[in-house]
Amino acid sequence: MALPDSLSHDMQAWTASSQQHIFRQLMRAFSYPGRIETLATSGAHALTLTLAALIDRGSSLADPQNLLDDLTRQRLQTPLTVPERAHFVVADGTRPPAFTPALGSLESPEHGATIVLTVVALGVGTDCRLEGPGIAGSQSLAVTGLEPSWLEQRRSWNSAFPLGVDIILLDTIHAVALPRTTRITLKGTQSWAT
Amino acid sequence: MNSEYELPQDEAAYSFGFLDEYAKREIRRCVLKAISIPGYQTPYASREMPMGRGFGTGGLQLTLALIGPADTVKVIDQGADDSVNAVSLRKFIEQTCPSVDSTERTAEATLIQSRHRIPELPLEEAQVLVLQVPYPDALVVVEPSEARRKIMHGEGDYSRLLTKLYEDIVQFKEITISHRYPTRINGHYVIDPSPIPRYDVPQLHHSKALVLLGAGREKKIYAVPPYCNAEPLVFDDVPFRTEDFTDAKGQRRACHRCGATNSFLDEIIGDDDAQGLDKTWQCSDADFCRGQRESSRVMAAQLA
């Protein structure tokens, strides 16, 4: 369906070239967990950019807190489902987790969900120490507006590798990836290491 | 077709990157999972490419799903940029990705697709290495059923593979695996690192660059993330050995073109090799060899 001109100003996120560019940044984020990638350069929200780059009718999405507007959902062409079954779950990181995502199976750990968490800010706030694949030694990450129980939950979800979930943290313009292999310690508090 | 059908001639144009965008997004989703589960063979719906399965369609689909105008791509086969297959793959990429630069210099490349070699020059964080994989599963030699192999992988159970290696040692006093050496990633999954020589395996260990492996025929994508453990399977008493390039006198052979004694060498049989005497040795990595020759003063000093 051709879109009316009134909508075309924010179509940028939906172009093939933008999706390729955003994907490469996300791939870098997953390769080097904890490093902050700047996704948004032209007004579009990091969340829209991220979902547009990764999601289509070949994958499923859960948005239990209705963070997405109808138009975005429409354009994603993806079946909406419950967070327990979705490939991708979008959630507000400032609120505690209220669901158990798919963790995959021993034979198919890739069925473990990707959780896209919106936070207030990346690069400022509570300091975490990250270790694991993609990190030479250790990497520090500052986050504002991530409800600590997410890390607690994450630890138990990821307690039986290869099963687990992979998390993308987003503020309005930045992205950070936390694959299931990343061990996280909140600085100055007890360890949430997985 | 019905009797009135005529083939439309105006449909020849291909879109950027050949593959349709749905195919690319699926591969991209798989890549992120592959990185998140180091060494795990992520299944994907491999598309048919216009070259044969086994000619690097898995690597090519990864390259086409990743590549963008900002990239500089390098394609090698057997270490060389102008090896026949490398040439035809690079041609195809240049054809379907018009705005992308290609290079033969490892240092200039952001995206390197390779078959059978990892460049001698250590890779950087800004680079991604894509390896073409014919057989993705290291367990296939001990377990034909994929269903059972998936469970063994999940449990990290490689006892049967180790037994196989052990039997080798008993029979030959040596592990006879020459290339595709089973390598354990991040202490869990054992991968087939693609048919790279043992000489290249250490390069996977804590590489600065992401390494992606694509098997088109077997429809699998897996990854060795940067700064990640990649350890060849060994026994304490039988160490892992890379290819031996020492001559009869115990001297490390040198490339006859650049004189390098620290590179993987190709053995070249001359025209009159009746007694196996007419042999020369030469860098397998063409770009490395060129680099060495460019800084030949240093070489000369070493050779003197």
Place this chain on the structure above:
Amino acid sequence: MKLNDDFSISTPPAPPRAQWPRLLLSCPAATVRELAHRLAQQHTVEDIQIAQSGLGLLKLSDSALGDAYYPGEIPLASAHVRVTATDGRSVEGAAQLLDDRASLARAIAVIDAAVSGRLPGHEAAHTLFASGQARLDEQSAARRALLTATRVDFSLVGSTEEDEYGAA
């Protein structure tokens, strides 16, 4: 679709709409394009969906056990338009063809709209429908000939195929 009778007096009854694409596909593409072109000049045509050429995944039901399965893909050309006449009436038309000529799909979509709304100029389509039908009749006659010419009369022939198949 409610038909406007003022336009229907002179014209013969059209074949069912579900037949139109098949009939038009049996006509020389040039004649179909030519009619669509005339209609497009007479009325205004806008694309509800950009005419495109791609693939369709064919889904069959296996006749032994009734499982659904995909034997393969078919080429598919599709178009969806809105045709607005000078008198302001506007009608939707569409076409999905086992074909890869998007432009032809669009032409048939335009005719589909014009005829269903009986817009001025649509009458010419009936000539095409007729010639399309004629070709289809020839085709099915040819196929029936293949069958009738090869019908087996078992009062004359004994079948021993089973034995051959049974042999191991």
Place this chain on the structure above:
Amino acid sequence: MGYVAIRGGGRAIEGSHAAVENLRTAEGESGTPLSLASIEHQLRLLTSRILSEGGLYHPRLAALALKQMQGDTLEAAFALRAYRSTKPRLLETPLQDTSKMRLIRRISSAFKEIPGGQMLGPTFDYALRLMRLDLANESPEAFRKVAGSFLQNAAVEDLPDSFPKVLDALRNEGLLPPLNTTARQAFDITREPLVFPVPRSAALATMARAETGSLLAIAYSNMRGYGDVHPTIAELRVGYLPVMLPHPVTGELTEAGEVLMTECEVVAMYEGNANDGPPVFTLGYGACFGHNEVKAISMAILDRALQKGMRDGPANPSEDPEFVLLHVDGVDSMGFASHYKMPHYVTFQSDMDRLRTTQKKNLASQTTTATRAPA
């Protein structure tokens, strides 16, 4: 040497393309290029193979692929497959009913009289395989004369557009398992990777695209005794299936075009019914694009064999889903066989290294002569 030979690979590749074209046009002045229509019709059975093995019903492109690949069925099917990767998938058709096929051939080896009758149609089954020398120098005039005469002489009965299925009669008698009318989901092998165990719909789709010879070989192993299907052909039909799609405006089912198909149902010996109802015959189903009876029959036999394998575990290769389904695809197997032609000297270098090291150790430890290293 090998190393040196691949230097300047680019020039060699260009040359090889030219060489191929040179042989295609080797007739020179006296030659006339093949028209796609001629290939599509005069080599219709060859075109049919490409249609099903390419997985795309596009006879004209299949003909083009055959022309371009100079008759290599594997390469031609391959070209058709690759073409698919560039095209967006616009839709999935609603479930189509093959009993609506407009038939040109229909036989049964289970019954003499079948509802609607048996009609051999175009077949070589009862033709003597004797060379027809009159075709050697066929004149265009003679060619066109044949085309016309058949229609004139044939008495055209008034036949229905489609015919009832032989199986329906048996099913009404309660001799067959009931039709599955619930499961409407099908496995899409062009999108989902085959991860075993796979549903029957994945097996049917894989075999419908399979290379004819590969499918025949494995089915033949079952016929000869590595298996126990012993099929009887309930019905073999060839005809044109109308593809019905909902009209985007009215939603009414509308014919988008026709697909030539071959379809075969085999009946095999009954077994004790799993859900302890009365025993019934078991069935096998085969179908593919185009006119390709050997493929449809082979597929039907393997379908029956695989059903058994999926239920009881494989007792022989033809009953093993992984063995059958992973080895019948022509594009996969041909591509892999061909790739051995590419340079492998890096791997061979390390093979030699292993052999030499092992030989040294052997000599050192006074054992017998060196053993060959595995490839």
